[in-house]
Amino acid sequence: MDWLGGVVLAVVAAIGGGTIRDLLIDGDVFWVSDEWPLVVSLVTAAIAIIVLRARPSVDPRRASWYVASDAVGLGAFSVVGTSIALDAGTSYFIAAFMGVVTGVGGGVLRDVFARRTPIVFVGEIYAVAGLIGVLAHLSLVEVNAGDVATLWIPLAVVVAVRAAAVRWSWRLPRLTRG
């Protein structure tokens, strides 16, 4: 894997879930008309790779800062994705589905391109954490809880579920065969 591949995969992880969501909803992809998400994810990816190359002995996927920032991203993307789907007029059911797709889709695409088995398939409480956050978000929307609460409470719920899942090694039951 060269550095360009690393940047491409990081950008895919960042904008891939929202891209799938937008293609499924109405085809109006958020970063095509407004280029800032793409610029920010490119610059962030480049900085991350420079920093990581300077510290090659750290496996980033086990570092606590990585798990923490990944959990924040999962929560934010899931909640915002749900909200965008609702604004586009979908039902609560489809909006919840789109929220989870937004939250986990980028990571799944990245892992498919990098030929890894996506984390969402291997027993971690990951998509489930996103789904719990999405359900919290929809509940708060239903009771008109206000913009601040409907965003931040579900985000905190996702981070808490992910933290607990990692801390106590919660895992989903495995199927007998893959």
Place this chain on the structure above:
Amino acid sequence: MDWLGGVVLAVVAAIGGGTIRDLLIDGDVFWVSDEWPLVVSLVTAAIAIIVLRARPSVDPRRASWYVASDAVGLGAFSVVGTSIALDAGTSYFIAAFMGVVTGVGGGVLRDVFARRTPIVFVGEIYAVAGLIGVLAHLSLVEVNAGDVATLWIPLAVVVAVRAAAVRWSWRLPRLTRG
């Protein structure tokens, strides 16, 4: 592979082909405005996984009920996919292509996510069976054969071709190198 991953892959296999077709034709994905296909595929996948977990010694992909229901799905999806493309105003050629994509696309996506080589690439008479059904469908549409005949005859053709291919181990010639 955990049970959630199993459900996700089953849903991808069920609605993936039609989703690709709809994105290619006009971007109006069938299960976004009408959520029943997604609900039915989720519930069916969950039931299938519960049943299969109770009988772990069976490899479902070799069981005759699996091959049979898969052939019915291939036939139905290929024919309906062709019909939807025709209704959207495509040429016969593009409609046939969309029919095959609808029939085999979900399985290809599932296999890519699960990191298996898609069945359509490894020599089985599979996409070809779908294509034969699609050509039968277009022929019957051309002669105004009536809704019942244009749906059921091609479906029976696909199932018959698949049954014969499995029974007599018909395979496509392999390329010298992969």
Place this chain on the structure above:
Amino acid sequence: MDWLGGVVLAVVAAIGGGTIRDLLIDGDVFWVSDEWPLVVSLVTAAIAIIVLRARPSVDPRRASWYVASDAVGLGAFSVVGTSIALDAGTSYFIAAFMGVVTGVGGGVLRDVFARRTPIVFVGEIYAVAGLIGVLAHLSLVEVNAGDVATLWIPLAVVVAVRAAAVRWSWRLPRLTRG
């Protein structure tokens, strides 16, 4: 890999990049309303496979005619993809991105389906060659250089960069871990 899989992968490589570009821009996929690109890529793929099967001792990916025609395809697809994005009203930045996606996307999709690591990720000067051509194209568009120059000069640049990269084994620096 059977011959049908070979044809499918060749078609995916040929029209996949433009398909991704069109889905991202406005969902109006170029080969759905106009079937000639699909017909031509199917026929070309079938002929290529017949020819290659007659000469099984040649690994096509190392042959100079393959590398040369692939470089021409990369250049033409990158430049035309950029041009189509500009015509659709995107910014220069998004147009450059779409150009590279058009140039390399088909090959990436093909490699994902065939379960190979995409060439764009493994250190070759490939997407970078496309990007250099795209930047040349945008510079020539900016100075109103005329249709012939804005197409052919960037195409020659891409081919020259690829030729030099292959000749002198230029490679991108690798990340420490994949």
